[in-house]
Amino acid sequence: MSPDPGGRRISARSQIVLLCGLVLLWCLLWGQFTVLSVVSGAILAVVISIVFYLPAIDLSGRINLWHTAVFLVRLIVDICRASIDVAWLVIDPRYQPSSAILAIALDTRSDLIMTWTAEAISLVPGSIVVDVDRQESVLYVHVINVKTGDDLDDFRASVFATEKRLVMAIGSPADVWRVNQPNELTRSARRGKN
Amino acid sequence: MTGEGIREIITVGLVLVSSLMCFAAGVGLMRFPDVLSRLHAATKPQILGLMAVTAAIAVNNATIGTFALLTAIIIFQALTAPITAHMVGRAAYRSDHLRRDLLIQDELSVSVDRVEQGNVATAPGGTPPEGPTQDDRPSGEQYS
Numbered sequence: 001m002s003p004d005p006g007g008r009r010i011s012a013r014s015q016i017v018l019l020c021g022l023v024l025l026w027c028l029l030w031g032q033f034t035v036l037s038v039v040s041g042a043i044l045a046v047v048i049s050i051v052f053y054l055p056a057i058d059l060s061g062r063i064n065l066w067h068t069a070v071f072l073v074r075l076i077v078d079i080c081r082a083s084i085d086v087a088w089l090v091i092d093p094r095y096q097p098s099s100a101i102l103a104i105a106l107d108t109r110s111d112l113i114m115t116w117t118a119e120a121i122s123l124v125p126g127s128i129v130v131d132v133d134r135q136e137s138v139l140y141v142h143v144i145n146v147k148t149g150d151d152l153d154d155f156r157a158s159v160f161a162t163e164k165r166l167v168m169a170i171g172s173p174a175d176v177w178r179v180n181q182p183n184e185l186t187r188s189a190r191r192g193k194n
Numbered sequence: 195m196t197g198e199g200i201r202e203i204i205t206v207g208l209v210l211v212s213s214l215m216c217f218a219a220g221v222g223l224m225r226f227p228d229v230l231s232r233l234h235a236a237t238k239p240q241i242l243g244l245m246a247v248t249a250a251i252a253v254n255n256a257t258i259g260t261f262a263l264l265t266a267i268i269i270f271q272a273l274t275a276p277i278t279a280h281m282v283g284r285a286a287y288r289s290d291h292l293r294r295d296l297l298i299q300d301e302l303s304v305s306v307d308r309v310e311q312g313n314v315a316t317a318p319g320g321t322p323p324e325g326p327t328q329d330d331r332p333s334g335e336q337y338s
Binding site: 025027028029030031032033079080082083084086087089090091097098099100101102103118119122123124125126127128129130131133138140142144146147152 | 214215218219221222225226227228230231233234235237238239241242243245258259260262263265266272273275276277279280283284287293296297298299300301302303304305
């Protein structure tokens with residue numbers, strides 16, 4: 001997030017990655033990967049990114065394929081497990097509504113990682129991001145079916161684990177360093193700074 | 195013949211899973227007590243339901259074109275459903291459409307209070323803030 005000497009080059013590289021994403025999406029929509037669809041997709045992607053200009057996304061420029069795979073597989077497993085949990089909760093006649101809103105201070109300083117973490121924990125049934133504090137990287141998460149303080153701690157730990165998997169997959173080196181520190185250390189330090 | 199039969203059975207299983215999930219979402223919408231809990235029921239099991247239905251289609255019609263289109267469908271759903279839930283949840287919290295008695299902990303209200311008090315303390319020229327508006331929470335600054 002801080003401007004560094006290589007910032008312009010990295011930003012150009014993220015532009016290209018995002019353009020490739022658009023082309024891939026175009027091919028997916030057409031359902032074919034022919035020269036025609038790739039070329040038309042590339043032209044369209046350039047036109048779209050010029051006409052519908054958005055602020056550049058700050059990609060970290062680092063990707064670890066193994067950790068990305070771990071993250072995706074774990075996400076799908078979580079979705080399946082938690083969907084069944086929530087579905088059971090709905091049908092279970094003894095269910096007593098009891099939920100909580102937690103403030104969860106993430107380690108990362110990257111908007112992108114924060115967004116993806118919020119997406120990932122929102123996708124997993126049982127938690128919804130109600131509000132976000134971008135300045136301090138705090139997610140306010142509504143959790144369903146929590147009864148005791150231990151449940152809350154478990155949930156917090158699971159969010160941190162999600163964040164860590166994500167940062168290991170696509171986070172910047174600084175974020176990787178941060179998530180590998182003991183939690184209390186980095187978070188309290190950041191609280192002091194803010 | 196057997197291959198076709200196995201394919202049929204897998205399809206039936208997947209469609210069944212998906213309809214169960216949609217059913218659960220519908221029941222949850224009726225049963226859960228407040229907006230935030232209902233959002234859980236309404237937006238979440240349907241992701242698994244959608245994945246199951248698309249998997250059933252993919253099993254039955256295994257071409258690259260189908261796979262590509264189904265991948266796009268799942269990606270878009272997975273990206274947009276949480277955002278819908280977030281926007282509705284945020285609006286519900288701000289307009290007080292939730293049962294606070296069912297929350298065992300609410301750390302967002304703590305932050306809101308802290309910010310409001312901070313604004314009172316640092317208000318320039320002693321001008322009082324215009325009441326406890328919820329827009330004063332820090333997330334309101336996200337466009338700065």
